[in-house]
Amino acid sequence: MxxxxxxxxxxxxxxxxxxxxxxxxxxxxxxxxxxxxxxxxxxxxxxxxxxxxxxxxxxxxxxxxxxxxxxxxxxxxxxxxxxxxxxxxxxxxxxxxxxxxxxxxxxxxxxxxxxxxxxxxxxxxxxxxxxxxxxxxxxxxxxxxxxxxxxxxxxxxxxxxxxxxxxxxxxxxxxxxxxxxxxxxxxxxxxxxxxxxxxxxxxxxxxxxxxxxxxxxxxxxxxxxxxxxxxxxIGSPTMNVLPAAAEGGGLALAGGRVALEGGAVPSGGRVLVGVRPQQLRVLEAGETADLLLSGHVAVVEPLGSETFVHVEVGDQLVLASAAAKAAPPVGTAVRLGADAAALKLFDAETERAL
Amino acid sequence: MSAGAAQGRAGFGRAIAWVLLLAGGLAMVLPLAFMFSTSLKDASEVYDLRLLPAHPTLDNYVTVLSDGRFLRWFGNSMGVATVVTLSNVFFDSLVGYTLAKFEFRGRYFVFLAILSTLMVPTEMLVIPWYVMARNFGWLDSYWGIMFPGMMTAFGTFLMKQFFETVPNDFLEAARVDGLNEFTIFWRIAMPLVTPALSALAIFTFLSNWTAFIWPLIVTTSKELYTLPVGLSSFAVEQQIQWELIMTGAALATLPTLLVFLALQRYIVRGVVMAGLKG
Missing domain, CATH: 3.40.50.300 (P-loop containing nucleotide triphosphate hydrolases)
Structure with a gap:
């Protein structure tokens, strides 16, 4: 060898x-x-x-x-x-x-x-x-x-x-x-x-x-x-990548926002926020998270062990995972959330990780 | 439309197909049957056009086979056709393989040049061949009969097309395994095109077995005649004894039948794809 x-x-x-x-x-x-x-x-x-x-x-x-x-x-x-x-x-x-x-x-x-x-x-x-x-x-x-x-x-x-x-x-x-x-x-x-x-x-x-x-x-x-x-x-299903802009210490997205500590992105800067479907969950009423998105359920894909929920957020489809039997029906208004630690930020121009 | 009518239409189509195939089959078989039948008749019966001889006899076969010349011509034809066939199978494949599988400057031009010779009719080539044979001292020799056919553009073209269907993975795997280029050609590529090789062998053997004009022109000694040339001289000498000519012709078809029977299974078998995804 x-x-x-x-x-x-x-x-x-x-x-x-x-x-x-x-x-x-x-x-x-x-x-x-x-x-x-x-x-x-x-x-x-x-x-x-x-x-x-x-x-x-x-x-x-x-x-x-x-x-x-x-x-x-x-x-x-x-x-x-x-x-x-x-x-x-x-x-x-x-x-x-x-x-x-x-x-x-x-x-x-x-x-x-x-x-x-x-x-x-x-x-x-x-x-x-x-x-x-x-x-x-x-x-x-x-x-x-x-x-x-x-x-x-x-x-x-x-x-x-x-x-x-x-x-x-x-x-x-x-x-x-x-x-x-x-x-x-x-x-x-x-x-x-x-x-x-x-x-x-x-x-x-x-x-x-x-x-x-x-x-x-x-x-x-x-x-x-x-x-x-x-x-x-890398990773299946594919990571969600959402365009965002820095705004007042956090990030504003179409249909949502990210609360970030310490101003990781300069104000006015444009970034891409990546979050894996497995780390994006459907939030209960009153529950909150660092990344918050709201939209309507477009498609539900049950896999047995878990269920993938495609949610229309702004003009983009975002994929989240839900427990096998807890998926909301199509058409429901839902809120999706993820922890800041699960987010990947990329420069919108170069697409390199920040 | 009812199922019955559709079935009736399909049945009619089938009937027409059968009739056409039968007519074609008869057109192919009848002359052969007539040849064999005549070879079994005696001289008095030859012009009686019945398919079954009234008094079948093998005397004609005895006469033809006991004439030493017939066996000599038979042997000449066999030798010439075999050598030319082997030569074509080897050299046409070698050139076809090279053109199909190697990138080199002028490859396309070489291929076109070879292909363009297909457009020249044999009749036009006979004179240059003759001049060439005379200049090299090949007149009235076995080599003289064989040299124009030792490689053919048709065979090269056929083999090139077939080698193109051989996936490069086979050749590259062999290259990685350490084989030299000739061994790859011989041990890997050639066995993968056996159907094409069989077809080429059959075509070449048949066309040389039945070749008439060139052997007639290039040979003068009777010992060097091939079977068709010999049979035609037979006809002239014997004042057209059809029963003997037909007997000679019947004997002449035997090797071609044998060659076809021996090789046809390779034509049918599609070897190439078996080792690939399936």
Whole structure:
């Protein structure tokens, strides 16, 4: 296993620059997840680390060795693809063994490695099968097995769960996380699904338009997002972000106000107030809170364990959570409230956290 | 509209389809049936156009097969068609794969140049081929018969189109696994296009098995004749003995049938998508 370092990494396609000089250090044994919307450069970055895309600037080191000009095969990494890329004309066993195609191990050793990988991944009984006879989850496990047998310096995963249904995705998430704990492998994982990022990563790298916006542990990103984009991207459901203006020691919003201590915002300044739905509650009559919003219930979404209430505040829909059976009916006038500690303030111009 | 009327209409449509298919099928099968039938008749019966011979006999087969020349021509055709087919399967694929999967300067131009040769009819190429064969000393040789067909623009085009359907993930996975580019082509890409390879093999084998004009022009020694050229010379020599010609032709169709039967299952099987999401 080895760490991966990326410095001032640049990628251009013709005149379009898609990765703008990013820096990142992935520690040995760390599970790092790149997350961001389509086209943010996360897959391109992964493919540059793998050597499948040439780089236009900067440096990539794997285990301390500069690999900029090395072929993928000389980088000692293994990669798992979104489409699995297991070969349909080979059996499961042959597919896994294919990871050792260039290895100088003897036949018996190769077989032992294949069997061990199959055992870890629960594929022992499927070794003779063709990929066409496997489910999506099994195919993905075969792809992981092919990567595992090589004992690579690092594993690269390119949206490996995107083609699975929700239930299988949750199961594979767990399996990949357990595999990481078991192998202690360095993993760089790309996804557009923030749930995958939150649940699996030691550190998350949030990317947008070819730049890294923030790097941190899942809880750091959730609790201290550096900007509005990260705040809205991480956490489900999405954080409410409301425009506000400083006024007399507090903030005035369309349909509400925030009581702030110590004049955190200069008078007349414009800010964005972020509050997660889970921290915004429907207030009882007479109850008060630091953030107060009033409006009418527009939509109620019961989830069983809790209920989401969409409330029309001014011209904006604000999402709050309510206890499962205590949700007010549609059309009711309600007041929503949250504590000042739960609020995130962002500069309205730069959208950076204040 | 009632269900009965709708059913009646669908039934009528089906009946028309059946009649058309039957007519097409008969048009295809009748000449073949007639060829086999004639090969089983004796000379006196040839102009009697009945489909079933009155006195079926295998004498024609004995006559044709005991004529050493027929077997020689059969062998020539088999050798030429096999070598040309193998060459096409390999080289057309290699070029098609390169054009489909590698970015390089002039790729589009090369592809267009190859494609444009499809627009030149064979009749126009015969003279340049002949001049070339003469200058290189290839006249009246097996290589002379084979060289124009060793690679074809059609095959290259067909294979390029098929290789484009092979997802890059397969090739990139192999690249990461440490395979060199030729091994990726041979071990990964080629097995994924077996339906196309089978189709190309069948087309190439058939067109070379039945090729007439070029082998006729380039060969002068009878030992080098391919089967169609030989059969036509047979016809002239023997003052058109239809029963023998038909017997030769019947024997000549056997390899093409065998090639088709051996390869057709690969055409039907869609291998490519099986390893991907599904």
């Amino acid at each position: 080895a760490g991966i370092a990326v410095e001032r990494l640049v990628k251009r396609y013709g005149p379009t620059q898609v990765v703008h000089g990013i820096d990142l250090d992935v520690q040995d044994g760390e599970f790092v997840v790149f997350v961001g919307p389509s086209g943010c450069g996360k897959s391109t970055t992964l493919r540059m680390i793998a050597g499948l895309e040439e780089i236009d600037g900067g440096e990539i080191r794997i285990g301390g060795r500069v690999v900029n000009r090395l072929e993928p095969k000389d980088r000692n990494i293994a990669m798992v693809f979104q489409n699995y890329a297991i070969y349909p004309h080979m059996s499961v066993g042959e597919n896994i063994a294919f990871g050792l195609y260039t290895s100088k191990l003897g036949k018996a050793e190769k077989r032992a490695k294949v069997e061990e990988a199959a055992r870890i991944l629960g594929l022992e009984d499927l070794l003779e099968r063709r990929p066409s006879a496997l489910s999506g989850g099994q195919r993905q496990r075969v792809a992981i097995g092919r990567a595992m047998v090589r004992d690579p310096a690092a594993f690269l995963f390119d949206e490996p769960l995107s083609n699975l249904d929700a239930q299988l995705r949750a199961q594979m998430r767990l399996e990949i996380k357990r595999l990481h704990q078991r192998l202690g492998a360095t993993i760089v994982y790309v996804t557009h699904d923030q749930v995958e990022a939150m649940t699996m990563a030691d550190r998350i790298v949030v990317m947008r338009e070819g730049r890294i916006l923030q790097v941190g542990s899942p809880m750091e990103l959730y609790e201290r997002p550096a900007d509005v984009f990260t705040a809205r991207f």
